Amino acid sequence: MTRPVRVLIVDDDPMVRAGLTMMLDGAEGIAVVGEAADGDEVPAAADAHAPDVVLMDLRMPRTDGITATRRLRGRADPPEVAVLTTFDTDENILRALRAGAAGFLLKDTPPEQLVQAVHRVASGEPILSPGVTRRLMDRAVVQAGAYERARAALDVLTPREREVVVAVARGRANAEIAAELFVSLATVKAHVSTVLDKLGLDNRTQIALLAHDAGLA
Template sequence: MSPPVRVLLVDDDALVRAGLSMMLDGARGIRVVGEAADGAEVPAAADAHSPDVVLMDLRMPCVDGITATRRLRARPSPPQVIVLTTFDADENILLALRAGASGFLLKDTPPDRIVDAVCRVAAGEPMLSPGVLRRLMDRAAHQASRYEQARDAVATLSQRERDVAVAVTRGRSNAEIAAELSMSVATVKAHVSHILTKLDLDNRTQIALLGHDAGL
């Protein structure tokens, strides 16, 4: 069996942390390894507990979740980050994704979907609440300048890299992409890595966001 996904909870509300800990520790394949009450505590908590995934609140007293995510993702071999919040303003969503978050969920997301999101993000797949994804797509459709920049970026990709980027934008997993494009999963992973490096992106979520901006 594969080792459990190690999760760090970051929220200034102790009751929220307790509820998440109870829910996630009861899920198969997940282990809550630590907690932090503010973004300022995240670096030390990450060093102490080596999480695979961080569930990050947005609004905290000292260091907010966006700043904490950006700092965390700038570290060597950083964990994946899922923002879990009650604040779903468009600007919050975009800031979180650009900071390097791999997921954005609302706190009223059903428990089973939060568990699924943790597992999927740990495996390298993005996870957004359906409503959040719709809003991102609508906003991207009305950003002409961003569209042109995204199209220029996509134009630097090889045809095979573009095919993989399109599939990632459509939410396909590595296994699904491999089946659709008749290549091995290892080759898909290599193409994703090349795309991230070539476009100076942090994760698959940002590839998908760029893909939506470019109209892929």
């Protein structure tokens, strides 16, 4: 049997933690292995429970979720992080994704969608709540020089790698990219891995952001 996805829940509200644990721990293929009440508890909790996915609140009293995400993603072999919050401002979305979060979900996400999101994030796919993607693309203000920096960064890629970057930015899964480019799934995975290494990025979401900054998506 496939090992269940191990989930760590980080939220300062005990009722929220209890609700999420009840919802997710009974879902197929998911095991809630631990909880933390603040961002400063995350490193110890991650060490103790070895989660695959961390569901991270944004606003906590001592260490916020973005700071905790950045610190966690800077460790060797870190778990994936999906932010789960009620604060969906453009600034929060961008800060979380640039800190290394693989997803940005709202707390009113229906249970079945949250379960699917956990599985997708665990498999390396980015996930955003409905509406967040469009807001991210339509309203995010590109900082001065971001276009030129993004284009220069992408210049290190081969033409085929750039095609993969564009497909990732358009939300295509690996199997869809393989079909579009007439290559094997293993080849697509290898290209994505190479792109991440060349660009110094952590995940597919950051690839999409860079492609957006470069005007490719």
